[in-house]
Amino acid sequence: MASDNARNVTIAMIARLAGVSVPTVSRVVNGRSDVSPQTRERVEELLNRYGYRRRSAGRRNAAALIDLVFNDLDSPWAVEIIRGVEDVALSSGVGTVVSAIHWRISSAKQWLDNMRTRTSSGVIFVTSMVNPPLQAELRRLRLPVVIIDPAGVDPQESPTIGATxxxxxxxxxxxxxxxxxxxxxxxxxxxxxxxxxxxxxxxxxxxxxxxxxxxxxxxxxxxxxxxxxxxxxxxxxxxxxxxxxxxxxxxxxxxxxxxxxxxxxxxxxxxxxxxxxxxxxxxxxxxxxxxxxxxxLAEMGMLAARTVLRLAGGEKTEIQRLELATELVLRDSAAPPRHH
Incomplete structure (x- = not known):
């Protein structure tokens, strides 16, 4: 199956299947505009089908990036998650790419197209609707996935992290x-x-x-x-x-x-x-x-980053669902009720 050989896919192979030259496939991979729409569509279809990902020279096996994907970024809640992921990423010598897909299928598709061009170690989704086709594509690309606070869908093979x-x-x-x-x-x-x-x-x-x-x-x-x-x-x-x-x-x-x-x-x-x-x-x-x-929140981000890096390194996770403890913090906004 093509997914079993995803790591062996080359530009030369895609060029042969598409009936075009290697430089033409290279131009498509690098987003160049000097390719006809018909040729671009045929090449991109083959790139997607065989799970080709552009790799940086000399970093074929390096852990380069973590993709961190939110639905939206307009909350301080998201900032805390990012802070936790960044702490682990920086200490591991890994970069972080933060994206927001705004609940739209078109945005998710664009994110996936962009992600294929990066040397990504794995993906962390935060309360995102990770639909089966998207999960299947990420599996085909051999990318580990961790989900923070999963929505009401079966995460299947992906570890999930939440709170109590x-x-x-x-x-x-x-x-x-x-x-x-x-x-x-x-x-x-x-x-x-x-x-x-x-x-x-x-x-x-x-x-x-x-x-x-x-x-x-x-x-x-x-x-x-x-x-x-x-x-x-x-x-x-x-x-x-x-x-x-x-x-x-x-x-x-x-x-x-x-x-x-x-x-x-x-x-x-x-x-x-x-x-x-x-x-x-x-x-x-x-x-x-x-x-x-x-x-x-920050700890959830840290645990997600550690988990995705372990998976990228070939380790297995023994527990698919991890929950971190919550704690009631008492301040001044609650008091006994007034009795009239």
Missing amino acids: NWAGSLSANQYLLGLGHRRIGFIAGPPHLTCSRARLDGYRAALGAAGIPVDDSLIRAGNFYHEAGYTAGAQLLALPEPPTAIFASSDQMALGVYEAVRKRGLRVPDDISVVGFDDLPEVRWCSPPLTTVRQP
């Missing part, structure tokens, strides 16, 4: 229950993400263990961003019987809740307690500093 989302949510809501709160609002993350569903399950488990029925009117949809937290927070505060505490599935949404509380003329935690999830660097500087579940 269920336990983190459970501890945060148990803390609020321990303070005396009985009506706790919950703002969820995107439902297709495994971490979002685990945080919702942790919330339900905490209430169930305390013998408190889950009130669906206190659960609101979100997307991990400030705007969603603001909107959901405003809706919860406008209820005839509003919650006395709100647990947001991300710090950014928790800060959105802060603004909804402020606009209603209320104060955190005097009138309502707020707890987040992530422990992003800025939440210790907001007013009041946010109580939150620390997710070890």
Whole structure:
């Protein structure tokens, strides 16, 4: 099979199969424009079919780059992951290429085309929808893949790295229950993400263990961003019987809740307690500093980088799913509820 011989594919072989000269294939590989569209299409189809990757001279077996792929890069959450990957990459003498595919198939295809021209050691996907065709192509290129916080899809052969989302949510809501709160609002993350569903399950488990029925009117949809937290927070505060505490599935949404509380003329935690999830660097500087579940984002990036480099070196991973511990960080945004 072609995939078994991917490492032996040469420009001369592609030229012979395409019925063109070696310099013509070289021009296609290097993105030159002086090739007819028909010839370029035929050569690129063969390059993709046989898994050809351009290699730098003298670095055929070198670990040169880690490809780090996000859906989006507009969150400090992503910065923490990058910091962890970079720490390992720099100490290993490896570069990092950071890309965002914005949930679009066309962007994923363009990333894959660009990646074929690099001497990549492996790929780290962060909460990306890694569909079966993309995974199959990466396997054909013999590129190891590690997934951080996988979406709700079967990662198949790829190791995955996450955090103890269920336990983190459970501890945060148990803390609020321990303070005396009985009506706790919950703002969820995107439902297709495994971490979002685990945080919702942790919330339900905490209430169930305390013998408190889950009130669906206190659960609101979100997307991990400030705007969603603001909107959901405003809706919860406008209820005839509003919650006395709100647990947001991300710090950014928790800060959105802060603004909804402020606009209603209320104060955190005097009138309502707020707890987040992530422990992003800025939440210790907001007013009041946010109580939150620390997710070890940089450590997740470091572990992903170490894993992909080990796989690139021919080692095997014994555990396919790794979860790093979360920790409840107590600050000043939660207090016992007021009794009217």
